[in-house]
Amino acid sequence: MAEAPVLTDPFTEAAERLKTLTKVMSTKAAIGQTPKELVWTLNKAKLYRYTPVLPQEQRHPVPVVLVFALMNRPYILDLRPGHSFVEYMVNKGYDLYLLDWGAPGPEDKNLTFDDYTLDYMPRAIRKLKATFGVEEFSLLGWCIGAILTTIYAALRGDEDGLRNLILLTAPLDFSDKQNLTFARWTDERYFDVDKVLATFGNMPGEMIDYGAKALKPVENYVGNYVKLWDNIDDPRMVESWHAMNTWVTDNVPLAGGAFRQLIVDLYRKDKLMRGELMIRGQRVDLSRIHANLLTVIAEDDHITPSCQSEPIMAKVSSADKELFRVRGGHIGIMAGSGASKFTWPHIDGWLAPRSK
Amino acid sequence: MAEDPVHDGKRFDPMEPWKGVRDIYLDAWGKTMVDMVNSEAYAQATGAVLDTYLTVSAPFREAVEKAMLKTLEQLAMPSRADVVSIAGRMTNIEMRLDDLDAKLDGIQRLIVQAGTAPLAEPRPAHQRSKPPASKKTSSAKKAKRGKK
Incomplete structure (x- = not known):
């Protein structure tokens, strides 16, 4: 006997959809759920160690430290169970650490790249090495985190035992102004960085969020919600959208000093790639980077176009270096639906033999 | 006899043709907007708007800050x-x-x-020296010391 059709009237369906929409727009998804413990802390920065799931003899002996951008929460790397880079790497046997910068307060408005790369990062690495008895480690930097890891690698990498350096969508070269919308917006003719920082102290997260979204305004302010509405009956799609929306709307201010350096020294003067960037009196010489290098470029990245990430390959002294291009956007390559098929396995495939 | 719209797998959606038109429109609008935000004129305009906001709001912010400072002083805070x-x-x-x-x-x-023997296995959390105490814990310790 045939099953009786489920009768739903359009009003009930519409009500259910609106209920789902209200829920995802007004609540936070459960994110960053991979178990971890606090290893070290300084001011707002925290170093976490993800709980290993494999016995020590099956794990890679060289630990990996994740360094994310300063103005976003790092849990994009651990978005939700079953779709988490952190979970993937822990399952692959990596001893994984996360350096979470936290949210700067008014008292941190003078923090600069100098502080992050010469105070915070070396101290976190020192603690990691002392606590877990390792001499070498790998660093994975993403976006502004890649700027910090690059500066750190040039200044302290050899001294501290940096073996592998992975740069994801790294904005390092700012010479091609035509391709950099941010460079145009923050041009000294139009944007008074000192006036902004005198007013706010730190660069407000909302302004950074606006800047990132305004690069593709229709896609971010309209298309994103249209996509949700079109797929509102698909629980998997809704769950994914909810988690990503939770991350996107959780903005962190950028410390004023670091923001000034980003705009003046990098976007305007391109000092890092020219070899003119000074960090506490030391010149950042990229040829001093000897660690094995993997640079990952997102081909559809509108925030960090490939022209910003490629040139470092010719500047470093690493004997072992690789440039990997992957289809996707700035965030999509690590958190999108294709991340677990392309980016994560490639990072694992590159890192595993270099972590023995 | 007409097919059952529910059991056919794909339900008839009267909005489907409209969605196609909508997507084409959004795509075209998106491209136009990307070109617009990439222009010098947009950079100049947003810069001017921000500058005006910062200039106009400065006296109000200063007044609020002064008033707040006075209030906090009065309250000994x-x-x-x-x-x-x-x-x-x-x-x-x-x-x-x-x-x-x-x-x-x-x-x-x-x-x-x-x-x-050398430490081979990382020590469990309870055996490790604790990270520098946060503000909360250090103040708690001070309070304990005070009691003694």
Whole structure:
């Protein structure tokens, strides 16, 4: 006997959809759920160690430290169970650490790249090495985190035992102004960085969020919600959208000093790639980077176009270096639906033999 | 007889043709907007808007800050500047603690190397020296000391 059709009237369906929409727009998804413990802390920065799931003899002996951008929460790397880079790497046997910068307060408005790369990062690495008895480690930097890891690698990498350096969508070269919308917006003719920082102290997260979204305004302010509405009956799609929306709307201010350096020294003067960037009196010489290098470029990245990430390959002294291009956007390559098929396995495939 | 729209797998959606038109429109609009935000004119306009906002709002912000400062003084409460100053000092103390912690780690390593087998397995969390205490825990310790 045939099953009786489920009768739903359009009003009930519409009500259910609106209920789902209200829920995802007004609540936070459960994110960053991979178990971890606090290893070290300084001011707002925290170093976490993800709980290993494999016995020590099956794990890679060289630990990996994740360094994310300063103005976003790092849990994009651990978005939700079953779709988490952190979970993937822990399952692959990596001893994984996360350096979470936290949210700067008014008292941190003078923090600069100098502080992050010469105070915070070396101290976190020192603690990691002392606590877990390792001499070498790998660093994975993403976006502004890649700027910090690059500066750190040039200044302290050899001294501290940096073996592998992975740069994801790294904005390092700012010479091609035509391709950099941010460079145009923050041009000294139009944007008074000192006036902004005198007013706010730190660069407000909302302004950074606006800047990132305004690069593709229709896609971010309209298309994103249209996509949700079109797929509102698909629980998997809704769950994914909810988690990503939770991350996107959780903005962190950028410390004023670091923001000034980003705009003046990098976007305007391109000092890092020219070899003119000074960090506490030391010149950042990229040829001093000897660690094995993997640079990952997102081909559809509108925030960090490939022209910003490629040139470092010719500047470093690493004997072992690789440039990997992957289809996707700035965030999509690590958190999108294709991340677990392309980016994560490639990072694992590159890192595993270099972590023995 | 007409097919059952529910059991056919794909339900008839009267909005489907409209969605196609909508997507084409959104795509075209999106491209136009990307071109627009990439222009010098847009950069100039947004810069001008921001500058105007900062200039116009400055006197109001200053007035609010002065009033707030006076109020806090009247109530014998610390101002933002006071809290910022204390936070800076706390960070300096944290750095000193961090250096002391590193020295202790070094001494512990030397003792282990000199006496017993090397540490192979990372020590469990409860055996490890704790990270520098947060503001909350350090104040709690101070309170305990005060009691003694």
